[in-house]
Amino acid sequence: MVFSSFSFLFFFFPLVLILYYAGFRYTKNVILLIFSLIFYAWGEPVYIILMLLSITINYITGLLIERNIASNRMLSARSNLILAAVWNLFAIAFFKYYPFLVSNVNGIFPDLLPDYNLSLPIGISFYTFQALSYVIDVYRQKVPAQHNYISFALYISMFPQLIAGPIVRYSDVAREIKNRTLSLHDFASGSERFIIGLSKKVLLANTFGIIFENIQGLDSSHQAIITAWIGALSYAFQIYFDFSGYSDMAIGIGRMLGFHFIENFNYPYLAKSITDFWQRWHISLSSWFKEYLYIPLGGNRKGALIQIRNILIVWMLTGLWHGANWNFIFWGLYYGILLILEKFVFASFIKRFPKIYRILTLFLILISWMLFANADLSALFGFGKIAFLNQTTWYYLKSSILILAIGAFACLPFLNPYGKHIKKKAPFLAVTLLTGLLLLCIVSLISQSYNPFLYFRF
Known part of the structure; x- marks a missing residue:
């Protein structure tokens, strides 16, 4: 089930809100847990067993770590942590990376490894990282272990x-x-955030996704350099509005239920450098890798060579986290190399020519998204005697120029002050505009058949 589906918008979520707000304070976690398990089992009920097993193992491990630390049995606490880490990493490795291993090994040595034809459990990369951060923080004594199983399962x-x-x-x-x-204030602000996220997804991401797929489907006789760059721009907008829209919806729903989740995006296409980009894009993932991998490996405290090693390890694993395929590994290493160059080669250039480097940053990001999408890069640079532009290019320029301009404008924070002003001075107008957006999204969903979430299976 995805947030931009009719089953979620008109059945699941309204029912959640009714029962959640009608319930007593001490029943709200139970209600939310039950609906969370239903939500997860909606598409693949068999993998609910894996999630419950992961919840139980990490719950028990957290209690054991806390008990051993309280008794000053640090070796036992460390053993508990290692066992929890092995379980979590094994689960994600087996379900996410074993098929990738099979395809590569069996390509060299046919039928050496059995192929179980496993589908990837939805969201396993996200909930596994949450579980890992919990047991590590309990071991570091940054948080107490959660003694209530329902509360931990809900987390x-x-x-x-x-x-x-x-x-x-x-x-x-x-x-x-x-x-x-x-509070009414949180519910209202959460509703606003959800509608904005839904609009990003339905009105923008889906539209850009169609443009990109159409351009990718062109045969070589219709390809041109400018057409390929229109496709690259479209994908860059699609993945941003798709993922940031989902994060907006998640934050909005959380706020309606009384939770305040961290921000995950901060206008990443305004980045002044690749380093700045990754401080703005998927912030929760970047901070996770920094806190639980980069710093424990030594960070930048042990000299340049160790720092370079750490950056390459982190970014290769960041690529692998996004998907079990070579293009994701190359994508991660691409960013790792760029970050190393920024720190050790381009630093003085960035300071002297910040505007030029900002343009270069956007260029490098666009190339990275083509690696991420596993798209053919040759057309971007005119390899293979491809024309600079042709009739197909003019068609896409005419048909896409308006939505590309809207996408570029929507990536910027220009509307924020006006939105705040309208909410303060004319709240009825603000509600009317949001209602109009919601209705437009519903009408679009009725007419659209293209409605994927790019990050749905990460």
Whole structure:
């Protein structure tokens, strides 16, 4: 089930809100947990067993770590942590990366490894990282272990951010899992955020996705350099509005239910550098890798060579986290190399020519998205005697120029002050505009057949 489906918008979520708000304070976690498990099992009920097993193992491990630390049995606590890490990493490796291993090994040595034809459990990368951060933080004594099984199960399985983030650390929501306040202000702001996210997804991401797929489907006789760049721009807009729209919806739903999730995007296409881009894009993932991998490996504290090693490890694993395919590995290493160059080669150039480097940053990001999409890069640079532009290019320029301009404008924070002003001075107008957006989204969903979430299976 996805947020931009009729089953969610007109059945599942309204029922959640009715029962959640009608229930007593001490029943709200139970209600939310039940609906979160239903939400997860909607598409693949068999994998609910895997999630419940993961919840139980990490719950027990957290209690054991806390008990051993309290008894000053640090070796036992460390053993508990290692066992939990092995389980979590094994689960994600087996279901997400074993098919990739099989395809590569059996390509060299036919039928050496059995192929179980496994489908990827939805959201396993997100809830596994949440579980890992919890047991690590309990071991570091940054948070106490959660003794209530229902509360812990809710933390892992909470449906707003279950299948596509943001990755929420236990410390960020522990207080609100135990006791949260529901207010009209939060419900209103959450509703607004949800509608904005739904609009990003339905009105923008889906439209750009169709343009990109059509351009990718062109045969070589219709390809041209400018056409390929229109496709690259379209994909860059699609993945941003798709993923940030989902994060907006998750944050909005959370707020309607009394939770305040962290922000996951901060206008990433305004980035001044690749480093700045990754401080703005998928913030919860970047901070997770920094906190739980880069810093423990030594970060930048042990000299340049160790720092370079750490960056390459983190970014290769970041690529693998996004998907079990070579293009994701290359995509991760591409960013790792760019970050190394920024730190050790381009630093003075960035300071002297910040505007030029900002343009270069956008160029490098566009190329990265073609790696991510596993698209053919040759047309972008005119390899293979491809024309600079042709009749097909003019067609896409004429038909896409308006939506591309809207997409570029929507990536910028220009509308924020006006939105705040309208909400303050003319709240009725603000409600009318949001209602209009919601209705437009519903009409679009009725007429659209293209409605994927790019991050749905990460």
